[in-house]
Amino acid sequence: MITDLLVQGVQMTSVLLLAPLLTGLVRKVKARLQRHQGPPLVQPYRDLRRLIGKEVVLAENASWLFRVAPYMIFAVTWVAASLIPTFATGLMFSWSGDLIAIAALLGSARFMQALAGMDIGTSFGGIGSSREVMIASLAEPAMLMIVLTVALIAGSTQLSTVAGFLASPEAGLRVSLALALVAFIIVALAENARIPVDNPATHLELTMVHEAMVLEYSGRHLAMIDLASFLKLLLYVSLIGCLFFPFGIAQSGSALPHYLLALVLWLVKLLVGGVLLGVFETSIAKMRVFRVPNFLGAAFMLGLLGVLLLFVSQGM
């Protein structure tokens, strides 16, 4: 009980504290690959501190929703991230939401964000929200298909159970899981507004999706939204780690050294994930907006294929 609570506390604080570092890492890798010096790894922390300290410049016709949304987006994303067994299963509150709930929580965050984008009534906010929901309308079902694939293999949607099962030798290699992994990477790129779906570094008006939605935000509100998107990136990388590369996750009731080892392994996974993302983003060009549905449609179809395969192969 006490261990579970402790693990939960460590997990919650570690995801919050490490999230900006992961984004800093990806930026650094991208800069180095493009032969820049790049900002230091800790730059996202500095940005956050600077933004939090600044005054908020709010558009004249902003409503309460615009001011509440950043905190809600942050809170929902953090709660979702707290449910993920990053380095250990058996978190104190992992049973309060399963994989479907995590996907839906991220959907809630996006819902708030898209609404906030429309609040001021500018054309950029509208374009961002409209494209974001178009992307989400394909990414979310693809995500749910992946969840169903994993749930069918592990016989559970409970993330701790799933990670425990997939880490055991029982799971083995499966075609459905491979399909799900490809689909999941596509979804993760889209959900985190990465190249080729969206460009986190762009401020070129017509290519923005996420940046267009948050264009009117400033100061502490922007800091909250940025922190939420850092958290989301960390969440997705950790989720890939815990679903598809679950080796080394500490099970409930392990000894302390095992926990420490698992923590180190998680950091290594994050490092590998961050570097791979940086390399991938540098090596590929951004897509036109209307090519994105095909890209995400492929993820949806892969996910559906994985689920169908499992349905067809069982009970034969």
Added chain:
Amino acid sequence: MIEPSAYCIALLLALSALGVCTARIRHAHYVIYAACALVCIALAWIGVVSLDAPVTVMKLPLGLPWIGVNFRLDSLAAAFIALIGLGGASASVYAMGYGRHEHEPGRVVPFVPAFLAGMALVVIANDAFAFLFAWELMSLSSWALVMAHHREKGNAHAAYVYLIMAVFSGLTLLLAFGLLAGPSGGFTFAAIRASHLPAMTIAIVFVLALIGTGSKAGLVPLHVWLPLAHPAAPSHVSALMSGVMTKVAIYGFIRIVFDLLGTPTWWSAVVVLVVGGVTSVMGVLYALMEHDLKRLLAYHTVENIGIIFIGLGLAMAFWANGLPAAAALALTAALFHVFNHSVFKSLLFFGSGAVLTATGERDMEHLGGLIHRMPKTAFAFLVGCVAISALPPLNGFVSEWLTFQAIVLHPDLPQWGLKISIPADGALLALSAALAAACFVKAFGVCFLGRPRTAQAADAREVDVFSLASMFTLAAICLLAGVLPGAVIDALAPVTQAIVGAHMPTQMDQAWLSIVPIAEAHSSYDGLLIFLFIAASAWIMAAAVHRFASRRLRRGPAWDCGFPDPSPATQYTAGSFAQPIRRVFGAVVFGTSETVTMPAPGDMAPARIEKHIHDPAWETFYAPVGAAVGATADWMNVLQFLTIRRYLAFVFVALILLLLVLALWQ
């Protein structure tokens, strides 16, 4: 508890008569609606307490002389009586405020209690005659309400289409009950349950019941009347039709297919699953193309009916394979969604009615910025939007979560039809949930956020206290059912026990009030904790930032990348918001196309963009049938102008033909 519910229905009918008598008295509607609300609260209470009570029956010496009129209140009927009571009470309270703006209250007030009475009678009917009589009472009284504003453009057409679909639905149910009762005329449900029907008859009755109840509920392609009739009716009636009447149709389906026909066959489950999946996605895609707020909500009813039918289809699939526990889970999911949809759809229709009262507009392209002028309505409407988009921690998520749990429960069913259709339905359900969220970002964002697009929207005023009270009550129910779903699941346990012979494990004694459909290692969800966590972390973060960092705030003009345009016409509209999705999905489903007309350089004419959308259901099914009926009528018109000798010849030929048929039959 059957007598009190019968008294309540009698009271409603009496209120209807009173409404006719007092139609010309000012403010009489307050009294009628208040009484109606009280009776409905009583009905809801009766429904809730008789969920777990023994079955009670009642027989009145009316109707067919050899069977009378039979009523019966079992747990299934009790659940729907509670639903009608809740929907009726909230609509009546809302109407006390909303009804003030009615120009001809005599066209609305008397029919609302009659409509409620008709729906309640359908639910407690225990013989085919009473069921069909109540079904038609429900149809006709709601038709009268759709016709209430008959001088407005399009309403008469809407009522006409609705009447045709209602007659069609009644006809198929009449045939279904005729086959169920057989030649001996055993019209009571008890006699039907006791009879052993051949498999062929069961199959035909199933199809007829699906068509008959499906056309009332709004299954694609029988949904065409919903987007016409819901906007035509006054908003509290739209809420009742959409939130409650479609559920009564679902009750009819459950009563006939689950109760009267008994254990289903697996292929009928496949049919229901396919129809449900297609309905859910088509409904939400139709809604995305729409910019009339009430039509949008009507199409979302189609979507949610599809989701409910997915749950029912899953229950049939598991039941047919002898898995009562799984069937109980799927049926609970479906019934939970029935309840949820009834609550948040009523709330959303009330919200649209409030917008209509405040601005006189249903067209979203003429609204905007209402969150500043109508903050309370906006908040309640937002709660409804989050709930219907199946987002945690509100109630819509719980029922869809349960449906997903049912989908992944048994991948080992032996039939290939189910092996394919169940995962396909999972994909369609996921797609419709995501598209619904997109659609409600559009609905809320365009109507309530941004800048007002017209003077009416800029001058809107917050609505009256009755409307707000009703909306906030429903919003509170959305939250409560979302954070304490165990209470609803436990309340539904007797219903599934009575139908499929199993129920979900008791939820309210789980630790931390979480819900655990099968086992904790399998899946669990705790709406209460999730809600508390979100609230706590948002509050702590906000407090910390305000306390330790900065709380300064300055208002300035919008940034908009340095080029803010003062005209509200530069905002995204409903049409432009849905354009990417229209392009992605609409090209296949609706054959949408856009033509851009650019004037030549120097020409001062404005550039134009035209979008064309085809309605596949209307063009494939209804237009040909309508054309055929018209052509036949033209052709038969000749028969009106014949001489008496020819008419006599017709009579003679008809007589000979009938005798021939009889001779061949023997």
